[in-house]
Amino acid sequence: MFDLKIFRENCLKMTQDELAKFIGEPLEKISRIEQKIEDIPLNIFLTIASKTGMTPDQLSQYEKPVACPINPEDTWQQTKFTKRTIVDYIEQGCAANATFWGDDYHSFIDGLRKGISAAVKKPKVALIGRSDVGKSAMINAIIGTEKMPTSWTPTTSIVVYLKHISDRPSYIEDEAWVFKAGKDASESWDDSRLSDEAYCRQWKIAGGTADILSSYGVRQGKHFATKEAGAAVIFVESEVLKNCDIIDLPGFGTGDRNEDDAITLNAKKAADVLIYLSIANGFMREEDIQYIKESISSLNIIEQSSEVDIPPLSNLFIVASQAHTVSNGNVTSLNDILDLGCERFEKTLPEGYWARRSSVSKKSYGHDVLKSRFFTYTTDIEHLRAKFESELKKILELLPRLINVRIKDFVRIYAEQSGIRLDIEIRTYTEMCDEREKYIKLLKEIEAHETERANDNQNRRMGIFEKIRTYKADSIDRFASEYGTLITVDNIVKIMKDRKVEKKKDDVQAFSSYLSSVLEERVQSILETKSAHLSKDIDDYLKVFASSHNIISSSDNPAVTINGVEFNVKRAFASGLAGLATFAGLAFWAGSLGNLGAYILVAEGVSLLSAVGISIGGTAAAVSSVAAIGGPVVLGIALAIIAALSVFAIFSGGWEKSVAKKLVNAYDEQDALMRFKDCIETFWDQTEIAFSAAADSLENEWAGYVDNLSTMISEYDIEAIKHKIAVARSIKNFFEHIPL
Structure with a gap:
C-alpha cells in the first residue's frame, strides 16, 4: 500500500x-x-x-530505500576469548590456592583481574555534527534496523549508547534504559559501569523498548522540556555492534538547550572512532571546521602501533551527508565539494599543526592523508556510501585486533613487574630468616627519623605546589604577552597579507579560524614547556624522597629497595593518578614512564586504547591533557568570532584593516584574553589536584610499607616467614604460566 x-x-x-x-x-x-x-x-x-x-x-510499488548494514568480521571474538582465557586462569588459580595464598597477596591478583576486566572495552564510535545532518539515520543504516528516532527537524537530545544484545546485563530485561541528566555536562551516567546494578538503578528514570526514546530522547518528546534525561542505552541484535559500541550525540548549534554542545563535547572524549557529519549542500562551513579541529586534538592516536598496521587518521571520518541532494548525487560535483572542503580545512591550520601527532605516531600527515578521510554518504545511492562503509568496516575489524595485542602486552608487563616485586620479597624474607637483627635495626632507624622525614617531605611537597603556582603565573604572563602581540590591527593585517587572504567572506572566516588555532597552539606550547619543567621537578622530588630513605634504584629495574626490602617510589606516586579526570601538567611526567605508566593505569581500569597515549610518550599525554581543558574554551571563542564576521560587510579600499579591526573588537567583546587566562588557571589548578593525589598515594604506600615491616619483625615467626616465601614463589609461578 x-x-x-x-x-x-x-x-x-x-x-x-x-x-x-x-x-x-x-x-x-x-x-x-x-x-x-x-x-x-x-x-x-x-x-x-x-x-x-x-x-x-x-x-x-514505491518502497523506502534501505542501506545494507555494515557486517565486519567478528574480530572482537578473539579479544573476548583472550580476556576470558586469562580471567578463567585467574579464577581457577585463586580457587585452587585461596587457602594457601591467604590475604597477603590479593593486591597482586586483584590488579591483574581489575586491569583485564575493566580496561578491556569495545571501541566506541561516536557520531557528531551540527543538528539535522542525518546522524541517527546513518546509525539506523549501519546497524540495519530502525532504532534511532529520525525526523526532518533536529531530533536526538541526549547521549545514546548502542550496544550489542549480548552486552546486556542480566538485571536489565528491557530493550532500553533512560538515565537522568547530571548536574552539569561533566557529570553524567558512565556506560563503563553498566555491570554495576546499584549504580545504574540509581541513575535510571525509565525503561522499555527503543520507542521510549521518542518520549525522553528527542526534541519533540513530551519529556524534552523537563531536561530530566541525559543519556540512554539500547541493546540491539546487530553484527556491527559485536565489534564496537556506537554513541549518538546531540547535534551542535540547535539553540534549544545551551548544555547540548557541552554534553556532546564531554561525551565524545570517550570515542575511539569519530564520524563527523556535515550536510553535503553546505559542506564544511567554518563552524564545522572548528568542531573538527577541536575533536582531532583529543582523538586517540591509534596509528602508532607497530603490531597492527593502521594507516594515519584511520579513526577519523569527515562525511558529506545526504549526498543525494547535490546534483542528484553527481559524483563529479560531490568530489569537487570534498576537495573544496579539505582545502578550506587546511587553510585554517597553523604551521606545524600535525607535528605533535607525527612525533608520537612517527607517521606523516599531509594533504593526501587528510583528503583520504573525506567521504560522501547517503542511504539512497549505494556507490555514494561504499567507500565510507568499506573504511569503517576496516577500522572496526582492526581495532579489536589492536586491543587484543594490548591485552597481551599489559599482562606480559604486569607479570614481569609482579615477578620483580616477588623476587625482592622472596630475597627479603630469606634474609629476614637469617639476619633478623639487621631488619630490627633498619626499622628503628626508620622510626627514629620518621618525624624529621615527614616534615622534610611536607616542606618539599609545599615547594612543588609553589613551583606549580609559579608556572601558572608565568604561563599567564607569557600568554598575555603573546596575545597582546598577535591580536593587534597591524599584526593581523600583516598576517593576512602574508597568507594572501582574499577579499571574500569564506577567506576571511577561514582566516579567523586560523587565528583561533594559532592562539590555541600558543597556549599548548606554553603549557607543554612548563609541564616539561614540572616533570623534572617531580623527578627531583622523587629522588630526594628515595634518598631520604636510603632507597636504591636500578636503571634497568623500576623496582626500588631499602637494603633489599622493596619500595617502588615511582609506582607508588603514579598509582595516585589513576582515576583522575585529568593529569593536567603531570601528563608529561606520566608519559615519561612509558610502559610502566601504562601498566599502572591499566591495572587501575583505564582503557587500553586510552593508555596508549601514556605508553608512547609524554608529548601525546600532555597534548591530550591540554586539549581536554582548553579545547571547549577555544571552540566557544572561535565560533563567536566566526558569527561576528558573518554579519560583517567587506568594503573596498583598506579592507584588510577593516577586517582586522573587526577581529580585534570581536576578541575584546568575547573577553578572549581573560577566558584564555581562566583556561590556563584551570590547567594548573588541576595539576595541583593531580600532584596532591599522587603525593598522598606515595605517603600512604610508604606508611603501609613501614607497617608491614614492623608487623613482620614484631610478630617474628620463622615458620610464618618460610610460608610467605613459599607463597611468593607460588604466585610468581602463577604469573609465569599465564596463557598468552
Whole structure:
C-alpha cells in the first residue's frame, strides 16, 4: 500500500508544506493523509505520479530505500576469548590456592583481574555534527534496523549508547534504559559501569523498548522540556555492534538547550572512532571546521602501533551527508565539494599543526592523508556510501585486533613487574630468616627519623605546589604577552597579507579560524614547556624522597629497595593518578614512564586504547591533557568570532584593516584574553589536584610499607616467614604460566 509520508521523506526529500505547494493541495490535506485519517484520493495520487514523472504502477510499488548494514568480521571474538582465557586462569588459580595464598597477596591478583576486566572495552564510535545532518539515520543504516528516532527537524537530545544484545546485563530485561541528566555536562551516567546494578538503578528514570526514546530522547518528546534525561542505552541484535559500541550525540548549534554542545563535547572524549557529519549542500562551513579541529586534538592516536598496521587518521571520518541532494548525487560535483572542503580545512591550520601527532605516531600527515578521510554518504545511492562503509568496516575489524595485542602486552608487563616485586620479597624474607637483627635495626632507624622525614617531605611537597603556582603565573604572563602581540590591527593585517587572504567572506572566516588555532597552539606550547619543567621537578622530588630513605634504584629495574626490602617510589606516586579526570601538567611526567605508566593505569581500569597515549610518550599525554581543558574554551571563542564576521560587510579600499579591526573588537567583546587566562588557571589548578593525589598515594604506600615491616619483625615467626616465601614463589609461578 502506498505510503505518502515514506515517499515524501525518502524520495522527494520534501517537507509537508513543500509537497503541498508542489502538487497544489492544502497542507491540512497532506497532513490528514499521512496520519492515515483519510485515504489518498485518486486525483492526488495521479497528480503526484505526473509531477514526479512516474507511472501509477511505479508510484504504488514505491518502497523506502534501505542501506545494507555494515557486517565486519567478528574480530572482537578473539579479544573476548583472550580476556576470558586469562580471567578463567585467574579464577581457577585463586580457587585452587585461596587457602594457601591467604590475604597477603590479593593486591597482586586483584590488579591483574581489575586491569583485564575493566580496561578491556569495545571501541566506541561516536557520531557528531551540527543538528539535522542525518546522524541517527546513518546509525539506523549501519546497524540495519530502525532504532534511532529520525525526523526532518533536529531530533536526538541526549547521549545514546548502542550496544550489542549480548552486552546486556542480566538485571536489565528491557530493550532500553533512560538515565537522568547530571548536574552539569561533566557529570553524567558512565556506560563503563553498566555491570554495576546499584549504580545504574540509581541513575535510571525509565525503561522499555527503543520507542521510549521518542518520549525522553528527542526534541519533540513530551519529556524534552523537563531536561530530566541525559543519556540512554539500547541493546540491539546487530553484527556491527559485536565489534564496537556506537554513541549518538546531540547535534551542535540547535539553540534549544545551551548544555547540548557541552554534553556532546564531554561525551565524545570517550570515542575511539569519530564520524563527523556535515550536510553535503553546505559542506564544511567554518563552524564545522572548528568542531573538527577541536575533536582531532583529543582523538586517540591509534596509528602508532607497530603490531597492527593502521594507516594515519584511520579513526577519523569527515562525511558529506545526504549526498543525494547535490546534483542528484553527481559524483563529479560531490568530489569537487570534498576537495573544496579539505582545502578550506587546511587553510585554517597553523604551521606545524600535525607535528605533535607525527612525533608520537612517527607517521606523516599531509594533504593526501587528510583528503583520504573525506567521504560522501547517503542511504539512497549505494556507490555514494561504499567507500565510507568499506573504511569503517576496516577500522572496526582492526581495532579489536589492536586491543587484543594490548591485552597481551599489559599482562606480559604486569607479570614481569609482579615477578620483580616477588623476587625482592622472596630475597627479603630469606634474609629476614637469617639476619633478623639487621631488619630490627633498619626499622628503628626508620622510626627514629620518621618525624624529621615527614616534615622534610611536607616542606618539599609545599615547594612543588609553589613551583606549580609559579608556572601558572608565568604561563599567564607569557600568554598575555603573546596575545597582546598577535591580536593587534597591524599584526593581523600583516598576517593576512602574508597568507594572501582574499577579499571574500569564506577567506576571511577561514582566516579567523586560523587565528583561533594559532592562539590555541600558543597556549599548548606554553603549557607543554612548563609541564616539561614540572616533570623534572617531580623527578627531583622523587629522588630526594628515595634518598631520604636510603632507597636504591636500578636503571634497568623500576623496582626500588631499602637494603633489599622493596619500595617502588615511582609506582607508588603514579598509582595516585589513576582515576583522575585529568593529569593536567603531570601528563608529561606520566608519559615519561612509558610502559610502566601504562601498566599502572591499566591495572587501575583505564582503557587500553586510552593508555596508549601514556605508553608512547609524554608529548601525546600532555597534548591530550591540554586539549581536554582548553579545547571547549577555544571552540566557544572561535565560533563567536566566526558569527561576528558573518554579519560583517567587506568594503573596498583598506579592507584588510577593516577586517582586522573587526577581529580585534570581536576578541575584546568575547573577553578572549581573560577566558584564555581562566583556561590556563584551570590547567594548573588541576595539576595541583593531580600532584596532591599522587603525593598522598606515595605517603600512604610508604606508611603501609613501614607497617608491614614492623608487623613482620614484631610478630617474628620463622615458620610464618618460610610460608610467605613459599607463597611468593607460588604466585610468581602463577604469573609465569599465564596463557598468552
